Amino acid sequence: MPFRHDAWSPGELTDLARMFADDAAITDIGDHLDRKLHAVRSKIHELGLRRNSVREWTPLDDAELARRYGTDATASIAGDLGRSCSAIYARAQYLDLTEPNPPEWTAWEDAQLRAGYAEAIDVARIAAIIGRPVSGTASRASKLGLRHPNTPDGWTDKEICRALELLETGILYSEAIDVLATEGFPRRSKAGFGPKIRAAGYTRGWGRAWLPEEDALLRKAYEHGSSLTPLRTRLGRTRHSIKWRAEHLGLNGTHKHENGFRGGPDWSEADIACLRQHYGSMPNAALAKKLGRSKLAVSTRANVLGLVHGYIRPWSEQELAALEIAYRRDIAIADLAQALDRKAMSVSKFATKRDLQFGRRSRLEQPPTLADILALERGGGRETGNRSMKEDTGETRHDQGDSQPGNNLEGNAPVQRDDRRHPERAPAERPSRWRERSRRRRDARRERLAGYHRRRRLRDR
Numbered sequence: 001m002p003f004r005h006d007a008w009s010p011g012e013l014t015d016l017a018r019m020f021a022d023d024a025a026i027t028d029i030g031d032h033l034d035r036k037l038h039a040v041r042s043k044i045h046e047l048g049l050r051r052n053s054v055r056e057w058t059p060l061d062d063a064e065l066a067r068r069y070g071t072d073a074t075a076s077i078a079g080d081l082g083r084s085c086s087a088i089y090a091r092a093q094y095l096d097l098t099e100p101n102p103p104e105w106t107a108w109e110d111a112q113l114r115a116g117y118a119e120a121i122d123v124a125r126i127a128a129i130i131g132r133p134v135s136g137t138a139s140r141a142s143k144l145g146l147r148h149p150n151t152p153d154g155w156t157d158k159e160i161c162r163a164l165e166l167l168e169t170g171i172l173y174s175e176a177i178d179v180l181a182t183e184g185f186p187r188r189s190k191a192g193f194g195p196k197i198r199a200a201g202y203t204r205g206w207g208r209a210w211l212p213e214e215d216a217l218l219r220k221a222y223e224h225g226s227s228l229t230p231l232r233t234r235l236g237r238t239r240h241s242i243k244w245r246a247e248h249l250g251l252n253g254t255h256k257h258e259n260g261f262r263g264g265p266d267w268s269e270a271d272i273a274c275l276r277q278h279y280g281s282m283p284n285a286a287l288a289k290k291l292g293r294s295k296l297a298v299s300t301r302a303n304v305l306g307l308v309h310g311y312i313r314p315w316s317e318q319e320l321a322a323l324e325i326a327y328r329r330d331i332a333i334a335d336l337a338q339a340l341d342r343k344a345m346s347v348s349k350f351a352t353k354r355d356l357q358f359g360r361r362s363r364l365e366q367p368p369t370l371a372d373i374l375a376l377e378r379g380g381g382r383e384t385g386n387r388s389m390k391e392d393t394g395e396t397r398h399d400q401g402d403s404q405p406g407n408n409l410e411g412n413a414p415v416q417r418d419d420r421r422h423p424e425r426a427p428a429e430r431p432s433r434w435r436e437r438s439r440r441r442r443d444a445r446r447e448r449l450a451g452y453h454r455r456r457r458l459r460d461r
Contacts, residue, residue, distance in 0.1 A: 069097045120149040222251045322373040332361040339370045
């Protein structure tokens with residue numbers, strides 16, 4: 001067996017295991033062994049070595065962990081002890097430092113909670129008296145059906161009207177909350193004040209104020225029914241900002257187009273009907289040209305409507321015959337696809353499914369047509385195949401139908417040279433076993449193709 005220059009020697013493996021056991025950095029191990037970082041990591045994984053597997057927890061480490069666990073961040077403890085967070089969690093569980101599930105609430109704690117809520121004591125003070133966290137105390141009160149007196153009752157119509165009057169003056173939400181509290185209304189939080197006001201139908205635009213000139217341009221766009229996308233770019237505003245301003249000015253719903261924010265024309269009922277009729281029965285490029293839209297617009301609208309394409313142009317008998325002829329005559333996939341007016345990738349996939357591996361073939365200077373390819377089977381047509389244009393004019397050429405030893409996939413030489421003039425260029429004789437296997441494969445392909453034609457004819461009937 002030949003020796004590999006990058007093979008690991010026994011000495012290197014011994015040094016690797018020793019340095020890894022000493023907690024040496026992997027980069028230091030790589031520098032010592034003159035190996036790359038990924039090579040050292042791969043070898044460590046193959047040897048089944050684990051970092052910190054021999055490093056034991058000392059009593060000093062356990063004492064430090066017990067003192068700080070639960071009060072300091074786990075990452076800080078791990079950094080100070082030189083261990084991972086998962087190791088800290090595992091050791092804390094082993095030492096019973098982790099907090100178990102909270103104990104059940106006792107009758108005394110429930111009584112203290114009810115009394116504290118009745119006296120309107122803050123939840124934080126009640127939690128401190130009982131010895132429970134604030135979140136747990138509030139959750140227990142909600143489970144018991146208790147409602148704190150400091151929690152405001154539901155909104156009244158008078159409070160909502162007064163809040164809307166204050167907001168119309170342009171003050172902030174926090175200022176409105178303070179004014180309502182001084183007038184005798186319950187003090188609301190900002191998190192609860194905003195959603196309630198928006199639910200009442202009040203909206204407020206934030207950011208740069210709208211100028212009268214901008215409002216005039218927006219009204220003009222709605223009057224003429226033009227797209228609002230260019231206006232958004234011109235004014236430097238977002239789509240939601242323009243939509244909110246149009247609603248504020250009472251322009252919402254007055255645009256003659258159903259969606260004035262579209263960059264292109266709206267889809268009419270006739271366009272949608274045409275799309276439903278032809279989608280899947282013709283290529284997207286032709287359908288897009290028919291509708292005067294882009295292929296992306298057609299595909300997007302079809303996906304919105306839930307249409308499935310499924311368009312595959314069926315192969316005719318002539319195209320199947322041309323595929324078989326092109327395979328035998330060394331015609332490239334690109335030339336065949338151009339002759340069939342198909343994509344080269346589709347032709348290649350179709351040929352691969354039928355065990356016709358074209359491989360790499362040279363392109364022709366003048367691509368053939370479908371008629372030229374079919375004429376080759378009848379002995380007519382122009383010369384095709386993978387032939388170089390730099391061959392000597394004195395070469396002796398034979399028809400590819402003759403069984404001459406050669407170097408193509410069928411065992412037939414598309415170009416045969418004169419052995420007397422160029423004995424050094426004479427093709428080598430192929431073994432009979434190679435020709436026999438090639439003949440069997442060719443016969444099997446023809447039988448499969450004939451069976452495919454028979455099934456297709458029976459299906460068409």
